[in-house]
Amino acid sequence: MDEVLRTAPLKETAPLKELDDWDDFVATLYQQGKSEEQFRNYRTDANPTVTEFYRQNHAQQTLDFVLKKKAEYCGLRRGKKSIWEMAEYLNTLVDESDPDTDLSQIEHLLQTSEAIRKEGHPRWFILAGFVHDLGKVLCLYGEPQWAVVGDTFPVGCAYSAQVVFPEFFAANPDANVLEYQGKYGIYEPHCGLDKVHLSFGHDEYIYQVARNYLPEEGLYMLRYHSFYAAHRHGAYRHLMNEHDEEMFAWVRKFNPYDLYSKGREHPDTQAILPFYQDLVSEFFPDQIDW
Numbered sequence: 001m002d003e004v005l006r007t008a009p010l011k012e013t014a015p016l017k018e019l020d021d022w023d024d025f026v027a028t029l030y031q032q033g034k035s036e037e038q039f040r041n042y043r044t045d046a047n048p049t050v051t052e053f054y055r056q057n058h059a060q061q062t063l064d065f066v067l068k069k070k071a072e073y074c075g076l077r078r079g080k081k082s083i084w085e086m087a088e089y090l091n092t093l094v095d096e097s098d099p100d101t102d103l104s105q106i107e108h109l110l111q112t113s114e115a116i117r118k119e120g121h122p123r124w125f126i127l128a129g130f131v132h133d134l135g136k137v138l139c140l141y142g143e144p145q146w147a148v149v150g151d152t153f154p155v156g157c158a159y160s161a162q163v164v165f166p167e168f169f170a171a172n173p174d175a176n177v178l179e180y181q182g183k184y185g186i187y188e189p190h191c192g193l194d195k196v197h198l199s200f201g202h203d204e205y206i207y208q209v210a211r212n213y214l215p216e217e218g219l220y221m222l223r224y225h226s227f228y229a230a231h232r233h234g235a236y237r238h239l240m241n242e243h244d245e246e247m248f249a250w251v252r253k254f255n256p257y258d259l260y261s262k263g264r265e266h267p268d269t270q271a272i273l274p275f276y277q278d279l280v281s282e283f284f285p286d287q288i289d290w
């Protein structure tokens with residue numbers, strides 16, 4: 001009885017066994033060498049929990065919801081913490097499935113940043129890799145999975161068929177609001193993505209946290225790394241301006257490190273830690289607003 005009470009509400013908001021199941025799904029989706037036709041068969045790559053996750057995400061990310069969450073989190077009123085304290089906090093998001101083979105959240109971040117570092121990219125680029133998923137702490141704030149991860153998409157205008165599982169948008173209340181369903185919806189042509197509200201998640205939150213500290217190229221990586229319809233499929237260009245187009249070259253440069261750097265091997269955290277301590281304090285003050 002107890003067990004039922006404890007797991008039932010969880011399933012409603014947490015269909016994924018682990019938050020990283022979504023990241024793994026996307027990595028499978030965009031496996032190197034896949035043809036467009038193979039890609040379009042994504043429904044067969046999605047297990048029932050991933051499919052359920054997208055069903056919830058697409059049905060509940062309304063313009064109203066996004067504005068509410070931005071008002072709640074983007075003012076950064078949850079107190080001051082260092083990047084390291086937040087990384088430690090994110091690490092408490094432990095996967096139950098197999099603690100021996102699974103990597104911790106910090107290890108995932110280090111794999112991404114180490115892959116970037118190995119290819120000789122600038123220090124801010126490495127740092128963007130290291131912090132890019134820290135926004136997943138939203139999950140620890142009590143947000144449901146569908147408000148933390150998932151490919152992002154603009155709300156307040158027509159949904160693109162380039163977003164995976166577009167059929168699930170039919171259940172979104174915004175689908176019945178005429179004003180939100182025009183090609184441009186509430187936006188002006190080429191108004192620029194800064195004026196466009198994307199579905200809420202970990203990208204927007206870490207962007208807000210880092211916006212005063214990283215160069216703009218890095219901020220685009222943080223803010224749009226899950227906007228696959230745009231950076232992978234070229235959708236929503238009618239909302240982007242020329243500056244977005246230029247900056248998206250960096251988002252695309254970042255994406256492979258996010259997707260393909262995941263290995264099973266635990267990085268030698270102790271050995272590389274001094275490098276990251278230097279790097280973090282080069283760009284961030286010790287305490288920042290979250």
Ligand SMILES: [Fe+2]
Nearest residue numbers: 132133225226
């Ligand atoms: Fe991410």
Ligand SMILES: [Fe+2]
Nearest residue numbers: 023132133258
């Ligand atoms: Fe990531």
